[in-house]
Amino acid sequence: MTKIAVIGAGAIGRPVVEALLAGAIDDVEVIGVVNDKPLPDGFPVPQIHLAEAIATSDVIVECAGQAVVARHAVEILESGRDLLVTSAGALADAGLATRMTAAGPGRFVVTSGAVGGVDLLVSAGSYGSVQRASVTTTKLPGALLQPWMDDATQERIRTTTEPITIFEGTAEEAARFFPRSLNVAATVGLALGSLDLVEVRLIADPAAELTSHVIEADTDAGSYRFEIRNHPSPDNPRTSGVVARAVVRSLSVLVGRPVGAVSII
Numbered sequence: 001m002t003k004i005a006v007i008g009a010g011a012i013g014r015p016v017v018e019a020l021l022a023g024a025i026d027d028v029e030v031i032g033v034v035n036d037k038p039l040p041d042g043f044p045v046p047q048i049h050l051a052e053a054i055a056t057s058d059v060i061v062e063c064a065g066q067a068v069v070a071r072h073a074v075e076i077l078e079s080g081r082d083l084l085v086t087s088a089g090a091l092a093d094a095g096l097a098t099r100m101t102a103a104g105p106g107r108f109v110v111t112s113g114a115v116g117g118v119d120l121l122v123s124a125g126s127y128g129s130v131q132r133a134s135v136t137t138t139k140l141p142g143a144l145l146q147p148w149m150d151d152a153t154q155e156r157i158r159t160t161t162e163p164i165t166i167f168e169g170t171a172e173e174a175a176r177f178f179p180r181s182l183n184v185a186a187t188v189g190l191a192l193g194s195l196d197l198v199e200v201r202l203i204a205d206p207a208a209e210l211t212s213h214v215i216e217a218d219t220d221a222g223s224y225r226f227e228i229r230n231h232p233s234p235d236n237p238r239t240s241g242v243v244a245r246a247v248v249r250s251l252s253v254l255v256g257r258p259v260g261a262v263s264i265i
């Protein structure tokens with residue numbers, strides 16, 4: 001039996017817990033959830049402190065935010081627990097990425113999250129060269145407002161009646177400026193081995209009922225274009241609903257019991 005603790009009980013963490021309790025992966029036990037505020041009445045597993053999660057679990061699943069990875073990842077890995085990271089953008093901090101890579105004996109992996117095709121990008125980028133890469137993300141305006149934006153910028157985004165580009169930069173900048181909306185840009189950068197290479201464009205579109213991520217890459221193995229169109233989570237319009245399912249799939253690979261009739265990793 002593999003013991004799992006989850007950090008975060010929001011739009012990703014809660015459905016992950018529910019899926020695991022429903023038996024999505026054989027032989028796992030959810031020992032509890034670490035969360036900022038008290039969990040709502042009726043939450044199906046106990047709320048625990050991080051220290052208890054570290055003491056009693058085999059794998060810790062982060063579904064809480066980049067700051068949690070920055071604060072706790074090294075401690076978790078040094079305790080010998082494996083860590084599944086959802087907030088991939090935390091690894092845009094090169095210093096943190098280096099410390100996490102050096103830490104152990106626990107292992108960390110990053111979920112593919114809201115996007116796909118990253119397996120192919122890892123394969124293409126592994127031994128060869130990457131000429132260019134880009135991620136263009138389109139979301140509803142309200143999902144993109146940030147505390148650092150001034151009032152005029154927030155108003156322009158909130159009231160736009162047509163698609164507007166609100167950010168262009170590298171994947172590192174994207175993860176830093178939009179920590180809850182552009183983790184996928186970091187995921188693509190990590191897959192290709194360079195966050196600086198990935199040109200990111202973020203579009204606020206009032207008609208974007210589906211969140212879209214268009215990923216393009218030219219490599220010496222081939223040229224790729226993936227267009228992903230996800231339904232937003234009903235609990236958090238910033239987050240695509242599929243992310244929780246991706247976390248469960250990633251966890252299933254990490255614990256060695258991949259979901260699906262045929263194992264595709």
Ligand SMILES: NC(=O)C1=CN([C@@H]2O[C@H](COP(=O)(O)OP(=O)(O)OC[C@H]3O[C@@H](n4cnc5c(N)ncnc54)[C@H](OP(=O)(O)O)[C@@H]3O)[C@@H](O)[C@H]2O)C=CC1
Nearest residue numbers: 008009010011012035036037063064065087113114183239
């Ligand atoms: N890789 C990918 O494709 C994607 C990654 N993400 C990442 O996943 C994160 C979670 O997304 P989502 O579930 O939608 O966000 P939510 O805001 O819905 O939920 C976040 C949860 O984490 C909890 N939390 C926040 N800080 C802490 C802390 N310091 N310790 C313990 N718990 C904490 C919150 O608790 P409370 O509400 O009580 O404050 C809340 O329960 C995002 O911030 C983003 O970094 C998101 C989408 C896609």
Ligand SMILES: O=C([O-])CC(=O)C(=O)O
Nearest residue numbers: 114181182183184239240
């Ligand atoms: O869920 C999504 O579509 C993407 C997202 O929020 C992120 O990358 O942070």
